Amino acid sequence: MKKLVSAEIVSVQLLNQNYLLLTVDTGQAVKVFAGQFATLQIPDVFLRRPFSIHDAQGTRLTFLIKIVGGGTQKLANLSVGQKISVIYPLGKGFAVSKKQAVLVGGGCGSAPLLLLAKQLGGRPLVILGGRTKDDITQRDAFAQYAQVKITTEDGSLGTKGFVTAELPNLSPDCVVYACGPEPLLRSLHRLAQEKKFELQLSLEAVMACGLGACLGCVVKTRATGHLCVCQDGPVFRAEDLPW
Amino acid sequence: MVDLRVNLAGIKLQNPVLVASGTYGYGEEFADFYDARRLGAIVVKGTTDAPREGNPAPRLAEAPSGLLNAVGLQNKGVDYLVQEYLPRLARLSTPVIVNVSGADEAEYLSVIQKLRGQKAVAGLELNISCPNVKSGGMAYGTNPDSAAGLVARVKPFCDKPLIVKLSPNVTDIVSVARAVENAGADAVSLINTLLGMAVDVETQRPKLSTVTGGLSGPAVKPVALRMVWQTAAAVKIPVIGMGGISTWQDAVEFLLAGAAAVQVGTANFIDPLAPLKIIDGLAKYLARKNLAKVEDIVGRLKI
Ligand SMILES: Cc1cc2nc3c(=O)[nH]c(=O)nc-3n(C[C@H](O)[C@H](O)[C@H](O)COP(=O)(O)OP(=O)(O)OC[C@H]3O[C@@H](n4cnc5c(N)ncnc54)[C@H](O)[C@@H]3O)c2cc1C
Numbered sequence A: 001m002k003k004l005v006s007a008e009i010v011s012v013q014l015l016n017q018n019y020l021l022l023t024v025d026t027g028q029a030v031k032v033f034a035g036q037f038a039t040l041q042i043p044d045v046f047l048r049r050p051f052s053i054h055d056a057q058g059t060r061l062t063f064l065i066k067i068v069g070g071g072t073q074k075l076a077n078l079s080v081g082q083k084i085s086v087i088y089p090l091g092k093g094f095a096v097s098k099k100q101a102v103l104v105g106g107g108c109g110s111a112p113l114l115l116l117a118k119q120l121g122g123r124p125l126v127i128l129g130g131r132t133k134d135d136i137t138q139r140d141a142f143a144q145y146a147q148v149k150i151t152t153e154d155g156s157l158g159t160k161g162f163v164t165a166e167l168p169n170l171s172p173d174c175v176v177y178a179c180g181p182e183p184l185l186r187s188l189h190r191l192a193q194e195k196k197f198e199l200q201l202s203l204e205a206v207m208a209c210g211l212g213a214c215l216g217c218v219v220k221t222r223a224t225g226h227l228c229v230c231q232d233g234p235v236f237r238a239e240d241l242p243w
Numbered sequence B: 001m002v003d004l005r006v007n008l009a010g011i012k013l014q015n016p017v018l019v020a021s022g023t024y025g026y027g028e029e030f031a032d033f034y035d036a037r038r039l040g041a042i043v044v045k046g047t048t049d050a051p052r053e054g055n056p057a058p059r060l061a062e063a064p065s066g067l068l069n070a071v072g073l074q075n076k077g078v079d080y081l082v083q084e085y086l087p088r089l090a091r092l093s094t095p096v097i098v099n100v101s102g103a104d105e106a107e108y109l110s111v112i113q114k115l116r117g118q119k120a121v122a123g124l125e126l127n128i129s130c131p132n133v134k135s136g137g138m139a140y141g142t143n144p145d146s147a148a149g150l151v152a153r154v155k156p157f158c159d160k161p162l163i164v165k166l167s168p169n170v171t172d173i174v175s176v177a178r179a180v181e182n183a184g185a186d187a188v189s190l191i192n193t194l195l196g197m198a199v200d201v202e203t204q205r206p207k208l209s210t211v212t213g214g215l216s217g218p219a220v221k222p223v224a225l226r227m228v229w230q231t232a233a234a235v236k237i238p239v240i241g242m243g244g245i246s247t248w249q250d251a252v253e254f255l256l257a258g259a260a261a262v263q264v265g266t267a268n269f270i271d272p273l274a275p276l277k278i279i280d281g282l283a284k285y286l287a288r289k290n291l292a293k294v295e296d297i298v299g300r301l302k303i
């Protein structure tokens, strides 16, 4: 069941110039599945903004946010104690499978993977990729629940190159859960077609309602036409996308 | 006690606050937040005869205090509406108004005929104002003669009150309103979205796949209010006002300008509780002004 709450800001932590960790207290404990998201009504911003739920503990939700524009900048300027309207949990999360899991996150695409690593258990492999070391923000948090490998395009941290550089040999017995920029997701999609592993992708779209009401956030699928990223996703099976 | 009931061309509503087509889904999307029974009525998404895929993504762009959309009448078609959505909507006691859309006269007629006798349907809203489709839609609504022609053609087949939804993308909305009134419309609703566009300066591409789209939200409110005021002064049938209504004060402005009822659209996306807050705020306002019923403010603008 979706909740509309006035949540209290518990902490706003700038991780570096471009990333922010925001924790709110919703006043109620709600079961959240990894990959689900919330929409935040940012003061003086018109549309609500969607963010993956990075962590959920008791009545608290944490978001890992990259500052990319006016709304995310305003989030960085919020103070502890302020109230913010939050709707959550939204969308369908990752479909947890028993196969050997590899989690791949590009930049702020790593956000939904922390809760996923926790919920999967068994210390799965997580590959965190970014353009520079600034995009690798939650290494220690991930290390508690997963084996972590890091790649950066400029080589400033971990292996130089794309996340694909650290991918293990993937067989049909593996499942890859990925979130990040579309070029990254598309290259994984090609690889999955070749090596026949299961691939689940968390997609982004500009959203207005986040509730499946406006039909604004659609993605084209192979068999079922336009589906809503907010309601039918944000996680889709790669084979359903006509990429 | 304030009496919020209104009779809209024969459709009896417990209050004058409706939710606008395309912004509320089919009564289920907001069900976790409040009981839809509290609404005056639910206007469902534009419904065509055959299912429609709508326009490609991206379909949304934010504008200053507004939203541009290019959804393009994506819907599962009237048969699906009748079989799947209407039975579920019927369980709410809230009146349901179906937004009827089409590419040509034949399609509008087919939708209307398939809705005949449907007990769950309280009224029809003829969408002659969708800016996001290539044929039909706004093409009818921007010319008084073609608008009147379509209304005259479909009216004999309507077994429910016919509300005609007008486009703001015209030089003289009053002439269209008068034309559809003369052709038999039982009410008019306005405004649909205003044609607009937005450009991404980095990619140098339009933000919408269709280049242009429909603007809604507070950005359009002054234009909508002006059009409602002009129209209400010119026609005898009820006028349903919408365009950027987000607060009870906005709703009262439209009622004073002559709207018999209002629809809440884009505001649902920002605050799902907006329609309820508007209903409660309106009741308190009337009580504070010592007025017994909604009618007591409709068109009572002091000039
Ligand atoms: C399901 C989902 C989960 C997301 N999870 C995260 C997350 O965990 N961490 C994170 O940092 N970001 C996440 N995003 C992206 C985040 O929503 C956008 O970065 C944010 O809305 C930008 O707001 P802004 O006002 O700062 O930027 P704007 O100035 O509005 O725009 C900057 C850029 O962000 C894009 N954008 C704007 N609005 C949206 C929107 N509603 N949805 C998607 N993109 C948008 C624009 O196209 C533009 O390229 C997620 C998006 C979706 C759809």
Ligand SMILES: Cc1cc2nc3c(=O)[nH]c(=O)nc-3n(C[C@H](O)[C@H](O)[C@H](O)COP(=O)(O)O)c2cc1C
Pocket (backbone or CB within 6 Å): A214, A215, A216, B020, B021, B022, B023, B045, B046, B047, B067, B069, B071, B073, B099, B127, B130, B165, B191, B192, B193, B215, B216, B217, B218, B220, B242, B243, B244, B245, B263, B264, B265, B266, B267
């Ligand atoms: C996403 C979206 C979809 C819409 N779909 C329809 C539709 O199917 N039929 C219609 O007549 N109007 C449609 N509209 C227009 C609204 O019903 C309303 O006329 C308009 O948005 C102005 O009101 P608002 O500013 O309160 O949103 C849509 C608007 C939006 C934002």
Ligand code: FES
Pocket (backbone or CB within 6 Å): A206, A207, A208, A209, A210, A211, A212, A213, A214, A215, A216, A217, A218, A228, A229, A230, A231
């Ligand atoms: S954002 Fe409205 S349907 Fe997905």
